[in-house]
Amino acid sequence: MADKQDGHGLRAILSVYWQAYGGWRAVFASPFFWLSAVLLLLTARYWYADTWWEQTLSVMPNLLGFTLGGFAVFLGFGDEKFKGLIAGEDGGTPGESSPYMEVCSAFLHFVLIQVLSLIVAVIAKATNFYPGDCLAWLVEVRWIGYLMGYWLFLYGICLAAAAAIAIFRVAFWFDQYQTANKDDDR
Numbered sequence: 001m002a003d004k005q006d007g008h009g010l011r012a013i014l015s016v017y018w019q020a021y022g023g024w025r026a027v028f029a030s031p032f033f034w035l036s037a038v039l040l041l042l043t044a045r046y047w048y049a050d051t052w053w054e055q056t057l058s059v060m061p062n063l064l065g066f067t068l069g070g071f072a073v074f075l076g077f078g079d080e081k082f083k084g085l086i087a088g089e090d091g092g093t094p095g096e097s098s099p100y101m102e103v104c105s106a107f108l109h110f111v112l113i114q115v116l117s118l119i120v121a122v123i124a125k126a127t128n129f130y131p132g133d134c135l136a137w138l139v140e141v142r143w144i145g146y147l148m149g150y151w152l153f154l155y156g157i158c159l160a161a162a163a164a165i166a167i168f169r170v171a172f173w174f175d176q177y178q179t180a181n182k183d184d185d186r
Contacts, residue, residue, distance in 0.1 A: 017105045017108050019097065020101040021102075021105040021108075021109050022102075032155065032158040032161060035158050036151060036155035039154045040147065040151045043154070046150075047147065051125070051128065053121035053122070053124040053149065054125075056118065056149070056150070056153040057118070057122070057125070059157075060121070060156060063157070067160070070164075070167060071104075071111070073167075074166075074170060077174070078177075082173075082174055082177050086098060086100045087099075087101070088100075103167075103170055106162060106163060106166045110159040110160070113159055114159075116152055117155075120152055121153070124145060124149050
């Protein structure tokens with residue numbers, strides 16, 4: 001098993017992502033989390049009674065493609081000196097993530113929520129049948145899965161704004177970096 005610090009194993013890299021993202025504190029502090037919860041309440045009639053997964057299965061693959069494209073653009077953005085400036089630990093607070101890793105973790109969070117919403121939608125669509133009299137109680141509790149599935153979909157959409165803000169933040173940093181370079185040249 002790979003050492004947690006070397007970042008090679010799945011568990012290790014997910015731990016690095018979660019720490020760089022900010023963990024549960026960042027999730028619950030996010031306005032996008034709470035916006036998706038409000039949207040879930042406003043759309044309850046839709047996801048409780050209808051085939052909500054069709055909407056998820058038609059929207060989310062396109063959004064996922066946009067996200068991966070945006071992530072690729074971010075990874076290629078800026079010159080090596082700028083990337084070196086925002087990447088890597090700077091000797092500040094031990095265990096604190098660099099700005100580069102924070103933006104990367106925001107994109108990974110966005111991707112993981114989108115993929116999870118797609119998986120839940122596929123499962124919801126595949127299990128949309130009457131399970132028979134002996135398991136009829138499942139029909140009464142499947143709304144819990146519908147709630148979670150549609151919330152993941154809404155949260156994934158809301159995170160599109162978070163990803164766009166993360167890209168803009170890096171563009172702002174790059175602009176400041178370029179301004180400082182121009183001032184040094186004068």
